[in-house]
Amino acid sequence: xxxxxxxxxxxxxxxxxxxxxxxxxxxxxxxxxxxxxxxxxxxxxxxxxxxxxxxxxxxxxxxxxxxxxxxxxxxxxxxxxxxxxxxxxxxxxxxxxxxxxxxxxxxxxxxxxxxxxxxxxxxxxxxxxxxxxxxxxxxxxxxxxxxxxxxxxxxxxxxxxxxxxxxxxxxxxxxxxxxxxxxxxxxxxxxxxxxxxxxxxxxxxxxxxxxxxxxxxxxxxxxxxxxxxxxxxxxxxxxxxxxxxxxxxxxxxxxxxxxxxxxxxxxxxxxxxxxxxxxxxxxxxxxxxxxxxxxxxxxxxxxxxxxxxxxxxxxxxxxxxxxxxxxxxxxxxxxxxxxxxxxxxxxxxxxxxxxxxxxxxxxxxxxxxxxxxxxxxxxxxxxxxxxxxxxxxxxxxxxxxxxxxxxxxxxxxxxxxxxxxxxxxxxxxxxxxxxxxxxxxxxxxxxxxxxxxxxxxx
Numbered sequence: 490x491x492x493x494x495x496x497x498x499x500x501x502x503x504x505x506x507x508x509x510x511x512x513x514x515x516x517x518x519x520x521x522x523x524x525x526x527x528x529x530x531x532x533x534x535x536x537x538x539x540x541x542x543x544x545x546x547x548x549x550x551x552x553x554x555x556x557x558x559x560x561x562x563x564x565x566x567x568x569x570x571x572x573x574x575x576x577x578x579x580x581x582x583x584x585x586x587x588x589x590x591x592x593x594x595x596x597x598x599x600x601x602x603x604x605x606x607x608x609x610x611x612x613x614x615x616x617x618x619x620x621x622x623x624x625x626x627x628x629x630x631x632x633x634x635x636x637x638x639x640x641x642x643x644x645x646x647x648x649x650x651x652x653x654x655x656x657x658x659x660x661x662x663x664x665x666x667x668x669x670x671x672x673x674x675x676x677x678x679x680x681x682x683x684x685x686x687x688x689x690x691x692x693x694x695x696x697x698x699x700x701x702x703x704x705x706x707x708x709x710x711x712x713x714x715x716x717x718x719x720x721x722x723x724x725x726x727x728x729x730x731x732x733x734x735x736x737x738x739x740x741x742x743x744x745x746x747x748x749x750x751x752x753x754x755x756x757x758x759x760x761x762x763x764x765x766x767x768x769x770x771x772x773x774x775x776x777x778x779x780x781x782x783x784x785x786x787x788x789x790x791x792x793x794x795x796x797x798x799x800x801x802x803x804x805x806x807x808x809x810x811x812x813x814x815x816x817x818x819x820x821x822x823x824x825x826x827x828x829x830x831x832x833x834x835x836x837x838x839x840x841x842x843x844x845x846x847x848x849x850x851x852x853x854x855x856x857x858x859x860x861x862x863x864x865x866x867x868x869x870x871x872x873x874x875x876x877x878x879x880x881x882x883x884x885x886x887x888x889x890x891x892x893x894x895x896x897x898x899x900x901x902x903x904x905x906x907x908x909x910x911x912x913x914x915x916x917x918x919x920x921x922x923x924x925x926x927x928x929x930x931x932x933x934x935x936x937x938x939x940x941x942x943x944x945x946x947x
Contacts, residue, residue, distance in 0.1 A: 490686070493541075493605075493640050496534025497527065499696070499705030499821065503681050505688040508661060512685070513631055513641040515611070515655060518665035523677065523698055524644040526562070527665065528607035529555065530702040531642050533564045535605045536574040543605035544597055544639070545577045546585075548613035552577045562702045573601045582614045582626060591633040598637045606634055611645035611655060627658055660685040666693070676815065679705055695817030706817035709824060709863040716741060716868040723834070723870045726760030726793070729940030730899070733916050733925040738897055742920070743861050743871040745840070745891060748901030752912055753933050754874040756791075757901075758836040759784070760937045761872050763793040766803035770833035773826055774806050777814055777842045781806035791937050805830065814846045816856055824863065832869055839874040840891060850890055858894045871895075896920040904928075914940075 492507035501507060508514055518524050532543035545566075547555065555577055559566050569575035576597050585593060597603065608614075614626050634641045645655060647664070656662050662682035669675055678693040695706040722737035725744075731737040738744055746754045755778075762772035776784060784806075788795035798804045807826055809819050826832065840857065847853040864871050873895065892898050897919040904911050912931055916924045931940045 494535075494539060495531055496538060497530055497703050497705060499707055500679075502707040502710075503679070503690050503694065503705065504661075504684050508640065508684070509686055510640050511635060511638060512660035513634065513643065514661040514663060514684075515659040516642055516644050516663050516665065517647040517682075518644075519647055519667070522665035522667045523696075523703060524665060525550070525555075525558075525609060526698060527703055528609060528642050528644055529559055529564065529566075530562070532575060532605055532607050533559070533566070533569065536569055541604035542574045542601040543576075543607070544594075544601075544603050545575070546594075546606055546608045547577065547579055548581055548608075549610065550579075552579050562700065564702075576601055576603070582630065585633075586626065586629055591636075594633060595637060598639065603637070603639060605641075606637075606639045607642045607644070608634075609644045611643050624654060624658070627655065631658065656682065665696075695815050697815070697818065706815065706821040708817065709820050709859045711862050711866045713866070715866045718868065724761075724764050725757065725872075726764040727757065727931075727938050727940060729929060729931075730914070730916075730938075733927065733929070734897070734919055735922045735924060738870055738919075739921055740870055741865055741868045742896040743865060743873065743894075744897035744899065745873045745875050745895045746899045746901060747875045747877050747892075748914075749877055749903065752901040752903070753931075753938050754876070754901060755779075755784070755838050756933065757938050758838055758872050758874055759788055759791075759795050760793060762804050762834055762836055763795055763798055765834040766798040766801075767793075769803070771830050772798075772804045772834040772836070773823070773832045774804060775819075775823060775835065775837045776806060776808045777811055777819075778839055781808050790935070792935050793937055805832075811842050811846065814843065816843065816847060820856075820860055820863075823860070827864070827867055827869065832867070835864055835869050835871050837871065837873045839876055841874075841876040854890050854894065857891050861894055892918070897922075 491510040493510045494501060494507045516524050516527060529545060532545050535541040535543050545555065556566050566575060566577060570577065578597060580593065585591065611627065614630055661684040664680045664682055666678045667675055677696050677698065679696045680693045681689040690707055690710070692708060694708055697704050718740040721740040723740045724731050724737045746757055748754055762774060765772050785796050785799060805826065807822055844853050847856065861871060875891065898917040899914055900917050901912065901914045904913050913928050914931060915926060915928050929940050931938055
């Protein structure tokens, strides 16, 4: 069974090894969801990258419009036509079906040696002949295309009046959507509904339309057995904190640091990355709060020389502005960073900013679980920061319900003792580690976070 790449970045993760050669797939979606872009990219990249000439068969858009629109993505369809690697065929279903058993299509297939076809759209086929049921017309087109040995992608408008029988006639069904995303706007998603004879990644996945066409950002998945580091420990960069944890975090585990603004959560994260980088361990700083240049600037006042470690490439930044954040795109960028360089430590700053973009708490927790699980499968030790709103009231371990998916939880907070403010931290949990639950006072000095005394509060 031969597989065919869709030619769309990220899509190879959705359908196992690509779609099956010679099969026909239905691409469903409302107007504006990106069906035409998807279809043309399937044909163009098939010809350009895989030496598989293709046909764009359109029943509604004039070729000149397709030529113009495609140039916005750098796809010169006319040039590809002069090279006999592509053909844009403008016709009607009735002409195509009545042309001596499909001679029009067969002649184009033979002329360029076509392997792929994109048909836009199924709605015109269903309405081609009032004398025949629409199912018959679709069967006739499908038989013609499969008889030519083409791997096909059909576009179809999805609306409340869709009859639904089309899904049964095709070997695979892919749905594109463009719908409200939280309170910030709209987001594009892709979902493989079925793919006959092969496995596929279930659920909705994000995709963007950018200057190079469609890029898909699938869910993270974990393959294989997680590494076992035994009792090996990883320093947080604060000696007292390491001591309370029995020598530091267990390598390859996750830790959340929670607390109100100004307590030094991000500073602790930078110390965590710095102490690893000083040992030659690569660190990744995922920031969705402050720009990397600001973080580097603010860190210059501390002695652990964070800017120098960044300049040496031992610490890398991955930044996304909160207003434009797409978790699926971010998680794919994290995966790419981890594949390009052996990352040992990762700081995610902060999960509270991410939670604002994902309105449903259960969905947020599920996505964070997938991210943490993926990183742990690569043996990466993870530190996440989470901002809580409490300053002097009863603090929470986390305001976003992620404490159950991490291995260690550290709470940082303010306390008032004898008319003086103190910063303190407590180890609330640490799986697999007998740890102290003392309340420890700390200061922020030139060395960074330094624990100064044990303060037992009642």
